[in-house]
Amino acid sequence: MRRYKVAIVGATGVVGQEFLTILSERDFPIDKLTLLASAKSKGRQLNFRGDMLQVEEVSEDAVSGHDIVFFAAGATVSRQFAKKAAESGALVIDNSSAYRMDPDVPLVVPQVNPDDILKHKGIIANPNCTTTIMVMALKPIDDAAQVKRAVVSTYQAVSGAGIKAIDALFRESLAYLEGEAITPDALPYASAPRHYQIAFNIVPQVDAFGDMMYTKEEWKTVYETSKIIGRKLAITATTVRVPVERSHSISMNLETEGKLTREEALDILSRAPGIRVIDEPEELLYPTPLLASGKDLVLVGRVREDNSIPNGLNVWVVGDQLRKGAALNAVEIGEKALELGCLAR
Numbered sequence: 001m002r003r004y005k006v007a008i009v010g011a012t013g014v015v016g017q018e019f020l021t022i023l024s025e026r027d028f029p030i031d032k033l034t035l036l037a038s039a040k041s042k043g044r045q046l047n048f049r050g051d052m053l054q055v056e057e058v059s060e061d062a063v064s065g066h067d068i069v070f071f072a073a074g075a076t077v078s079r080q081f082a083k084k085a086a087e088s089g090a091l092v093i094d095n096s097s098a099y100r101m102d103p104d105v106p107l108v109v110p111q112v113n114p115d116d117i118l119k120h121k122g123i124i125a126n127p128n129c130t131t132t133i134m135v136m137a138l139k140p141i142d143d144a145a146q147v148k149r150a151v152v153s154t155y156q157a158v159s160g161a162g163i164k165a166i167d168a169l170f171r172e173s174l175a176y177l178e179g180e181a182i183t184p185d186a187l188p189y190a191s192a193p194r195h196y197q198i199a200f201n202i203v204p205q206v207d208a209f210g211d212m213m214y215t216k217e218e219w220k221t222v223y224e225t226s227k228i229i230g231r232k233l234a235i236t237a238t239t240v241r242v243p244v245e246r247s248h249s250i251s252m253n254l255e256t257e258g259k260l261t262r263e264e265a266l267d268i269l270s271r272a273p274g275i276r277v278i279d280e281p282e283e284l285l286y287p288t289p290l291l292a293s294g295k296d297l298v299l300v301g302r303v304r305e306d307n308s309i310p311n312g313l314n315v316w317v318v319g320d321q322l323r324k325g326a327a328l329n330a331v332e333i334g335e336k337a338l339e340l341g342c343l344a345r
C-alpha cells in the first residue's frame with residue numbers, strides 16, 4: 001500500500017493537535033509527517049505514534065513537496081501558503097475560511113457531497129465547524145422532505161475560538177470561584193476592541209460583525225450550507241458562545257415542503273451516515289456536549305414536530321467541533337480523495 005508525505009500547518013494549535021490524534025487513530029497511510037507552525041513554535045517536539053517530531057516554521061519551501069497538506073493556522077496563513085503547497089503538487093485540505101466560498105474550491109462534508117472532491121483543482125475547503133455538524137443532520141431531512149427554511153441557534157464551545165479561549169474559560173472560572181478580579185481577553189475574539197467574561201456567562205457573538213448586524217459566523221452558516229447542499233436555502237442563524245470546553249450544540253427549526261412525523265424523522269436520521277440518534281424523552285436521554293466530546297459521530301435528539309406550522313421539525317444536534325467540525329472531516333476528505341484516486345490535480 002502506498003504511503004504519503006503529509007504536512008500539518010498549525011500543528012501546535014487545538015485543531016492541529018486533533019489532527020495528530022486522528023491521523024494516528026485511523027492509521028492514515030503516512031510515509032513522512034511534517035509539522036509546521038509559527039516561528040515561536042520552531043523546535044517544539046510533538047508526539048506522533050510514539051515518535052517525537054520537531055515543529056518547523058512555515059515557509060514556501062516548508063509547504064512544498066508533500067502529497068497532502070492540512071492547513072489549520074487561520075485564513076491569513078492559508079492565503080499566504082496554500083496555493084504554493086498546491087502548485088508544488090499537494091492536495092491542500094484547508095480548515096480556514098480563506099477559500100470556502102471560492103467557486104473553484106469544493107467545500108466538502110464526505111457524508112453529504114463526496115463527489116465534489118472530484119472537482120478540486122488542488123485545494124479542498126473544510127467547512128466551518130458549526131456548518132459541518134449541522135449539515136450532517138439537515139441533509140437527510142432535506143433529501144426526504146425538502147427543507148424550505150431553516151432557523152438555527154448555536155451553543156458553541158470555547159475551544160472553537162482556539163487555545164486562548166479554552167485558557168480563558170479555566171482561568172476566569174477559577175478566579176470567579178476564588179472571588180478574584182477577572183480581566184477577559186479572549187472572547188468574542190482575541191483582537192476584539194471589547195472582551196467579555198465567558199465563565200458563568202454566555203456571549204451572543206461568535207466572530208466579528210458583518211452585513212445586516214449578523215456575525216461572520218452566522219453568514220458562514222448561511223452561505224456554506226447552501227454551497228454544500230448545492231442550492232440556495234433560506235436559512236437564518238444566531239450563533240452564541242457558551243462556557244463549554246468542547247463540542248458545539250445546534251437547535252435547528254426546519255420548515256419542510258413535505259410532512260415528516262417525529263417517527264419518520266427519527267427513522268431517517270437513524271439511517272443517515274455519521275449520525276447517532278439519542279432521543280428517549282421518557283428516559284431523559286438526549287445529546288449533550290459532554291456526551292459528544294471525543295466522538296466521531298454527530299449526535300441528534302429532541303426531535304419534535306413544530307407545533308406552529310403544518311410541516312416543520314425541531315431538531316437538536318451536537319458534535320465534537322474539533323473532530324467532525326475540523327480535523328476528522330478534513331482527514332475523511334483525504335481518505336475519500338485517496339479512495340477516488342484524485343489526490344493530485
Ligand SMILES: NC(=O)c1ccc[n+]([C@@H]2O[C@H](COP(=O)([O-])OP(=O)(O)OC[C@H]3O[C@@H](n4cnc5c(N)ncnc54)[C@H](OP(=O)(O)O)[C@@H]3O)[C@@H](O)[C@H]2O)c1
Pocket residue numbers: 009010011012013014015016036037038039040041042058071072073074075077095096097128129159160161162163164321322325326
Ligand atoms: N477550533 C475549532 O473548533 C475550529 C474548528 C474548525 C476550524 N477551525 C479553524 O482551524 C484553524 C486553527 O484554529 P485553532 O482553533 O486550532 O487555533 P489555535 O489553537 O489558536 O492554533 C493556531 C495554530 O496556527 C498557528 N499559527 C498562527 N499564526 C501563524 C503564523 N503566522 N504562521 C504559522 N502558523 C501560525 C499556531 O502556531 P503557534 O502555536 O506557533 O502560534 C497554531 O499552530 C483556524 O483557521 C480556525 O478557523 C477551528
